[in-house]
Amino acid sequence: MQSVSSWNRPLTLRQAQLICLCALALHVLPLILADAMYLDDVWRAQTAIGHWSGEGRLLTQWLHAGLGFSGGAINLFPLPLLLVLPVVAYALARLAQHYFIEPRPSDLLVVLPLWYSPFFLQNLSYQYDGPAMALGVSAMILAITVGPRRLLAGAALIACGLGFYQVTLNLFVGLCCIEAVRGLLRGDELTKVLGAAGRRLLQALSGGVLYLLLALPWMSGQRLALLAFDSAWPGEVLRRLGVVFEHVAxxxxxxxxxxxxxxxxxxxxxxLRAARSSLRERGAVVLLIRGLGLGLAVLVLLVMTSGIMLVFADFSHGARTLMGFACVLVLLFLLARLGLGEASPDRALILCLPLLSMLSLAYANGRVLEAQKTQTAAIAQYIGQDILSHRELDKAQRFYVLDAHQSEGWLPAASGTLDHVPVLAFIRNSNFVLLPEMMTQVGLGQFYINVHTNRSPPPAWQIDTLAGAALAPIVDNRLYRIYLVGDEGYVVTKPQRRPWTLP
Structure with missing residues (x-):
């Protein structure tokens, strides 16, 4: 019988890339099978317009315009994701080679959390944005592997990563922190560690300047507004960090x-094993300085879980912004790999267990997305049938959906899963019954869609004013009411409270 060690041999870059590609394909399979459009995907698929350039994501705009050969942003899922996977696999293989020189299959487990990170599932759930964010991740990983002395190449890669998704900068800083931890534990001279950190900082600043020169002319002021730097600034940042770590919990x-x-x-x-072997003959002062350096690097790494989002006026704390948490996982895996010992590299296979838990989460998320897709499609059918079957509503020239906030994320079909795995509700991030743009899927195009993104006129009536006017609804059932006011129709969804299913 073939032993484990017979296949756990040093790999070439191409072999490492192939193994990483298989691991990535296994992870995205449930997303492809679910084929569920997520939030912004719905209106983008309807309008074939991206609006990414105003968000400073110029390369994302060019990516979809180029892949569609149309200048627009037509829905090509899963083609963009499939094309991106080999690029990400190459970046991960390069990082494994950067860490281990001649990585074994078990060593590749250390870098996979950069993709398998649970919060990255929300990024990948976007059919439009997911592939672009993955390219941003690849650019930041490659920026680390080119080395701090290749300033121009590193700056260009950082600018590319920011052009796809600005939050990927958290990954670069996090990976830099891991570099500092590795250097300090190896016993590198402090001047060498500080020099490498300085060159990485210069690399990041150069990439940021290059990015701003290219993207700033298209960016909206909202994307540039920073949190006011006053006496309340430290307390607000700490509050935001508290929110972030509550989500991690x-x-x-x-x-x-x-x-x-x-x-x-x-x-x-x-x-401890790495520190003991490399720092055995150091003086007390040197050990203290190295300890402080390690503590600082780990602290910055933890802060970069949310990172740059902490200092912007518009604090978005969705799962997609917690990309830096992947670097925390990589550091844990890397140190655990050292803890398992170099003498028997096959022991590193124990790291398959936490990766398997992340993989099972990806498949559970795929089932939740499919349940959400089925539910919204059914509700759209109900509303479409009611509109077509009531002659009074033929007078309506346009419709609005006034959606009641569903704070608990109403989804009866996945209620048990969401109860047992609370992080899936955070990743799902769905507090609505129906988005108006979903009505085009049942052939009704008279619904105004997202006001802010597409400049649709705001509705003249809101939920409270409709209720206060004592208007009789044309349709009134358990899920929604439909009103007719002049030539405007209003679909008002109702809050759905627990229990969603039989006790």
Missing amino acids: LLFTPGNVMLGIGLVLLALLGG
Whole structure:
């Protein structure tokens, strides 16, 4: 019988890329099978307009215009995602080679959390934005692997990453922190560690300047507004950090908490083992300085979970902005790999367990997306049938959806899953019954869609004013009411409260 070590041999770059590609394909399979449009995807598919350039994501605009050979943003899913996967696999293989020189298959487990990170599932859920964000991740990984001395190449890659998605900068800073931790644990001279950090900072600043020169003419002022730097600034940043770590805490369930504790303990063991072997003959002062350096690097790494979002006036704390958490996982995996020892590299296969938990989360998320797609399609059918079957509504020239806020994310078909895995509700981020642009899927194009993005005229009536006017609805059922006011129709959804299913 073939032993484990017989296949756990050093890999070439091409072989490492192929293994990473298989791992990525396994992870995105549930998204492709679900084929569910997520939030902004719906109106973008309807209008074939991206509006990314105003968000400073010029390369995302060019990506979809180029792939569609049309100048617009037509829906080509899953083609963009499939084309991006080999690029990401190459970047991950390069990073593994950067860490291990001659990586084995078990060493590749260390870099996979950059893609398998649970919060990255929300990024990938976007059929339009997901592939572009993945290219941004690849650019930041490659910027680390080219080395800090290749300033121009690194700056260009950072500018590309920012052009696809600005939050990917958190990944670059996080990976720089990992570089500092590795150098300090290896026992590199402090001047060497500080010099490398300075060159990385110069690399990031050069990339940021290059990005701003290219993207600034198209960016809206809202994307540039920073949090006011006053006496309330530190408290507000700390409050935002608290929100971020509350969301990170959603990852832990009774089923995986021991797995998480085991990973942390292995990482601590690996850190102690590396520090003991490389710093054995250092003086007390040097050890103190290195300890402070390690603490600072880890602190910055934790802050970069949300990173640059903490200092912008518009604080978006969705799962898609927590890209820096992937670097926390990589550091834990890297130190755990050291803790398992170099003498028997096959022990690193134990890292498959936390990766398997992330993979199972991806498949659960795929099932939730499919349940959401089925539910919204059914509700759109109900509304379409009611509109077509009531002759009074033939007078309506246009319709609005006034959606009641669903704070608990109403989805009866996945209620058990969302109860047992709370982080899926955070990743799903759905507090609506129906988006108006979804009505085109049942052939009704008279619905105004997202006001801010597409400059649709705002509705003359709101939920409260309609209720206060004592107007009789044309349709009134458990899920929604439909009103007719002049030549405007209003679909008002109703809040759905627990229990969603039978107790």
